[in-house]
Every structure is written in C-alpha cells, then in structure tokens.
Amino acid sequence: MRIVVWGINYAPEPTGIAPFNTGLAEYLAGQGHEVAVVTGFPYYPQWKRAADTRGKFFADERRGNVSVHRCWLYVPGVATTVRRIAHELSFGLVSFFRALALRRADIYVVISPPLVLGFFAWMLTRLKGSRYVFHVQDLQPDAAVGLQMIKGGAFIRALYALERFAYRHAAGVSGISDGMMAAFADKGVPLHRRIYFPNWLRGPDTDGERPLSFRERYGVPADALLAVYAGNLGRKQGIDILLETARLLESREKTDPAARRIRLIIIGSGAGRAELEANLAGAKLENVQLLPLLNDEDYSAMLKESDVGLITQAAGTGQFFFPSKLLSTLRAGLPVITVADEGSELARAVADGGFGQNIPPGRADLLAESLRAVSADPLLRRTWAARTQWVRQFSPALVLPLFQQRLELLVDETRQGPGWPVRQRELSHP
Incomplete structure (x- = not known):
C-alpha cells in the first residue's frame, strides 16, 4: 500500500502526539508499505520553531524509510484559544496543498487534532479518488466545552458540525480509548467504521544498568x-x-x-x-x-x-x-x-x-x-x-498489526468498489 500519514506533529518532537505519529509511520514502512508523512515544522512542546527552520515554507527529508514533507504553520508565542485556531487552520490549509502535490495514496491516515484536517482530508480524497481514516487523539470540541475555553453557542455548534462532517466522510474513525469508542457511537459513527487503536508502549525498556543517580x-x-x-x-x-x-x-x-x-x-x-x-x-x-x-x-x-x-x-x-x-x-x-x-x-x-x-x-x-x-x-x-x-495489553506488537490489518481491509474495499461487502466488525481490543 501507499500510505500518507497526515498530522501536525512528528519527530523530532519528543512528547505529545508526535512519537505515536512517528511510530505508526515507521512501523508501516517497516512492513514494506510506501509511507509518506505530511506534517509541520517542529515546534512542540516549546511552542517555538527552531531557528534553522524559520523562513522556510516547505521542506522535504528522509527519516529512515519514511518520506517526510514539512509545511509552514503559524506558531503563536502564547497559545490562546483564538491563536490556537489560527495555528491549526494555517497548517490545515498549507498542508492540504502539499498533500495535493504528492502522488495519490491508497489510504490517508489523518490525525486529529487538528479537527479541521477532517475537512481538508475530505477535499483531498475527493480530488485524488481515495479514502481517509480519521484518527482521534483528543475529542477537541468536547474538551473545549469542558474547559470553557470557547464561549458562544454558534462557534461551538460550528465545531461539532465540523466534527460530524469529518466522521461522516471518513472510511474509518479510530480512537485511543473505550470512552472514545462510546463517544463515536453516540455521535453516530456506525460500528463497521469504528476502529479501536490505542496508544502503545514506546521507547526502550528501563531495565538494565542504571545511569547516574x-x-x-x-x-x-x-x-x-x-x-x-x-x-x-x-x-x-x-x-x-x-x-x-x-x-x-x-x-x-x-x-x-x-x-x-x-x-x-x-x-x-x-x-x-x-x-x-x-x-x-x-x-x-x-x-x-x-x-x-x-x-x-x-x-x-x-x-x-x-x-x-x-x-x-x-x-x-x-x-x-x-x-x-x-x-x-x-x-x-x-x-x-x-x-x-x-x-x-x-x-x-x-x-x-x-x-x-x-x-x-x-x-x-x-x-x-x-x-x-x-x-x-x-x-x-x-x-x-x-x-x-x-x-x-498495550504492547506495540499487539496494537500496530491490528491497525495495519484494518487499513488493508479499507484499501481492499476501495479496490473492489462500492459493491464489495463491508465486514461488520470492530477490531477486538488487544
């Protein structure tokens, strides 16, 4: 398969979503798939771009077996709600054009946040004749309401409309926890499109000789x-x-x-x-x-x-x-x-x-x-x-192969056409 992983965070960012985006791309490439990543220039968690990346709009690099295509994005010095929205919109728009210039992928794995990537993924896959999986690390609208970060009914309704749009047009909607799977059901995502894909254990084991105290x-x-x-x-x-x-x-x-x-x-x-x-x-x-x-x-x-x-x-x-x-x-x-x-x-x-x-x-x-x-x-x-x-239970040897199998099913489904029967099942928990 040719796979594009599309998300705002990637290595060398050390924390947050980036290590999981990186691990997924590297795993899929290691399984023999052709993998490209569309991402931003590193900025997290300091919320500051490195000096050697400033002034660059696009940059391409090779990290192992993965082609990484970086895009400009607005990075606010202070991440207020309004500035964060501008930050995510800037990446969505610029990365859309970068992904559009790349060769068509069999499947796009789109990482949220940012939520807005769901809309851009729909536009891209319509133009490319492909499909996308919307992988949710954070239920952004619900979290914004819970934290009272956004006030105003119209804007909240717009966020939920954007979320529904992303879910409705995705070939699959994946989440990292049981609670997210229940939330997807409540939000109208049918069973055959819900994918349990938890984060996994990463990094070296801590056994062995102890470093300095x-x-x-x-x-x-x-x-x-x-x-x-x-x-x-x-x-x-x-x-x-x-x-x-x-x-x-x-x-x-x-x-x-x-x-x-x-x-x-x-x-x-x-x-x-x-x-x-x-x-x-x-x-x-x-x-x-x-x-x-x-x-x-x-x-x-x-x-x-x-x-x-x-x-x-x-x-x-x-x-x-x-x-x-x-x-x-x-x-x-x-x-x-x-x-x-x-x-x-x-x-x-x-x-x-x-x-x-x-x-x-x-x-x-x-x-x-x-x-x-x-x-x-x-x-x-x-x-x-x-x-x-x-x-x-969160060993990568259990989690990642199951997600790869689901991607392969979706690609087969696309190649067989709309009449090919969908397997009405949800991946079992590892």
Missing part, C-alpha cells in the same frame, strides 16, 4: 518518597493542584514524619510553564522542584528512581483524552496517583488495574493524604507496583 543530581534524599509528574504543562493538565498539595504537605512536616519524607518533581514544558514557574517561585516551597524536559537517559533514570507517578487532569476534561504518559509510567513499574474526574478513562483504568489511586480534581487535601499514606506504608506501594503489569 537522578536523586543525587537534584538533591532528593535516598529515603524520600519521590513523586514525579512528567509531561505537558497546559491547561488540560490542571497542574496547580500539585503546588497546593506541596503546601499542605510542607505545613505538616514538623509533626508528621511521613509528610516530611515526600518530595515532588514536576518535569515538562508547555503553554502553562511560565505561569507555573512564577507561582512556584512565589510559594517558596522546598519540597517541590520544576525541571525542563529530560533527555532519554535522564528520563530513564527518573523512572527508575521514583516511587510514584503523578498524572493530573483538569476538571471536565477526563472524558475527552487519555494521557499516554500512563503507559510509560506503568511500563517502568511505577504505581500512580492520578487526578481525574471519577467517570474519566484515567479513573477507570486505575480502578480496573489496581495500580494506584484516583483523586477528584480540586481535592489537594486528598492528594496530600494519598501521598502521605504511600510514604507511611511501603507494602501499599509494593502492592500497587506489582499490578502495573496491566499495561502489557
């Missing part, structure tokens, strides 16, 4: 309970709860040995980092640190030497995206304490797997108490850690 480098005592958040620092993550938790723990240190042993580290970049940095400086807390993104060696060391992974979501967002950082955290054998709506995908995963505890958003007191309980009870921590094997 992460704790020594950042002044974390050997007997401290080290709880770490690593990932995007944006509005959806609701990171402020970690600072409030640190304040509560510090206030108890004189009378509570378990609280005194806890250290928090926040690692990452994103639109909310500057505000978080200012708040942290003003709070003058000694039990929490803010670090930049880590290289692979330091990230591996951090996972090995931490005791608990922290994963947070703002209230009202848990139904609409699933944090891939859960997978890498569990793969390292780390139990987790999460902050998410009770009905969210993240909360359900914690309940099903038994590898940690979920705390409702806004309850820093409960998060502090949960950390204190883990600090005081090593057996609880070991029990949670033993249950992290739940994550093995």
Whole structure:
C-alpha cells in the first residue's frame, strides 16, 4: 500500500502526539508499505520553531524509510484559544496543498487534532479518488466545552458540525480509548467504521544498568518518597493542584514524619510553564522542584528512581483524552496517583488495574493524604507496583498489526468498489 500519514506533529518532537505519529509511520514502512508523512515544522512542546527552520515554507527529508514533507504553520508565542485556531487552520490549509502535490495514496491516515484536517482530508480524497481514516487523539470540541475555553453557542455548534462532517466522510474513525469508542457511537459513527487503536508502549525498556543517580543530581534524599509528574504543562493538565498539595504537605512536616519524607518533581514544558514557574517561585516551597524536559537517559533514570507517578487532569476534561504518559509510567513499574474526574478513562483504568489511586480534581487535601499514606506504608506501594503489569495489553506488537490489518481491509474495499461487502466488525481490543 501507499500510505500518507497526515498530522501536525512528528519527530523530532519528543512528547505529545508526535512519537505515536512517528511510530505508526515507521512501523508501516517497516512492513514494506510506501509511507509518506505530511506534517509541520517542529515546534512542540516549546511552542517555538527552531531557528534553522524559520523562513522556510516547505521542506522535504528522509527519516529512515519514511518520506517526510514539512509545511509552514503559524506558531503563536502564547497559545490562546483564538491563536490556537489560527495555528491549526494555517497548517490545515498549507498542508492540504502539499498533500495535493504528492502522488495519490491508497489510504490517508489523518490525525486529529487538528479537527479541521477532517475537512481538508475530505477535499483531498475527493480530488485524488481515495479514502481517509480519521484518527482521534483528543475529542477537541468536547474538551473545549469542558474547559470553557470557547464561549458562544454558534462557534461551538460550528465545531461539532465540523466534527460530524469529518466522521461522516471518513472510511474509518479510530480512537485511543473505550470512552472514545462510546463517544463515536453516540455521535453516530456506525460500528463497521469504528476502529479501536490505542496508544502503545514506546521507547526502550528501563531495565538494565542504571545511569547516574537522578536523586543525587537534584538533591532528593535516598529515603524520600519521590513523586514525579512528567509531561505537558497546559491547561488540560490542571497542574496547580500539585503546588497546593506541596503546601499542605510542607505545613505538616514538623509533626508528621511521613509528610516530611515526600518530595515532588514536576518535569515538562508547555503553554502553562511560565505561569507555573512564577507561582512556584512565589510559594517558596522546598519540597517541590520544576525541571525542563529530560533527555532519554535522564528520563530513564527518573523512572527508575521514583516511587510514584503523578498524572493530573483538569476538571471536565477526563472524558475527552487519555494521557499516554500512563503507559510509560506503568511500563517502568511505577504505581500512580492520578487526578481525574471519577467517570474519566484515567479513573477507570486505575480502578480496573489496581495500580494506584484516583483523586477528584480540586481535592489537594486528598492528594496530600494519598501521598502521605504511600510514604507511611511501603507494602501499599509494593502492592500497587506489582499490578502495573496491566499495561502489557498495550504492547506495540499487539496494537500496530491490528491497525495495519484494518487499513488493508479499507484499501481492499476501495479496490473492489462500492459493491464489495463491508465486514461488520470492530477490531477486538488487544
């Protein structure tokens, strides 16, 4: 097959959607397919293009067996709602013309966000006589409503209309979680076009010889309970709860040995980092640190030497995206304490797997108490850690071949014509 993966993020961006877009393209190319990628110039998570890419409108490169075609896009210095819309529209329009200039693909895998790519994919495939799969990493309209990022009924209705349009014209609509599959059903996507395609475990195993001590480098005592958040620092993550938790723990240190042993580290970049940095400086807390993104060696060391992974979501967002950082955290054998709506995908995963505890958003007191309980009870921590094997179901050896099979079915369907029977089935969960 000739396949085009079309998405705004790609390597060398280290976090977010880019590693999964990259992994998918490289896997398909490794299976003997001809794969091209239409993407933007790297900018995430710093929201800043590298100096050597500024002034370029298009650029082509070869990364392994994949042809990568990069396009100009507007990158705002501050990612407000209006500027983010302009950012996504700019990529959609420019990348449409770049994809149009490429040779026709048998199937286009279109990654959302940006949601607007669904409209451009429909135009492209109509012109090319092909089809597209719309792969949803984030239910953008629902998340925007949940976070109250967009006000005004007309605009929200327009977003939902754009979403319906993208789903209706796609040969398949794929999502990364059970909740998304249910949402697709509610939004009218028929069973035979719904594809379960979860994010998968990625990166090297953390077994083997340990790099230089992460704790020594950042002044974390050997007997401290080290709880770490690593990932995007944006509005959806609701990171402020970690600072409030640190304040509560510090206030108890004189009378509570378990609280005194806890250290928090926040690692990452994103639109909310500057505000978080200012708040942290003003709070003058000694039990929490803010670090930049880590290289692979330091990230591996951090996972090995931490005791608990922290994963947070703002209230009202848990139904609409699933944090891939859960997978890498569990793969390292780390139990987790999460902050998410009770009905969210993240909360359900914690309940099903038994590898940690979920705390409702806004309850820093409960998060502090949960950390204190883990600090005081090593057996609880070991029990949670033993249950992290739940994550093995997301092995790339299970997930990626199933998605490739679904693409092959769709291409066969196209070649056989509209009379060829559709297989009325949904891919089983790995």
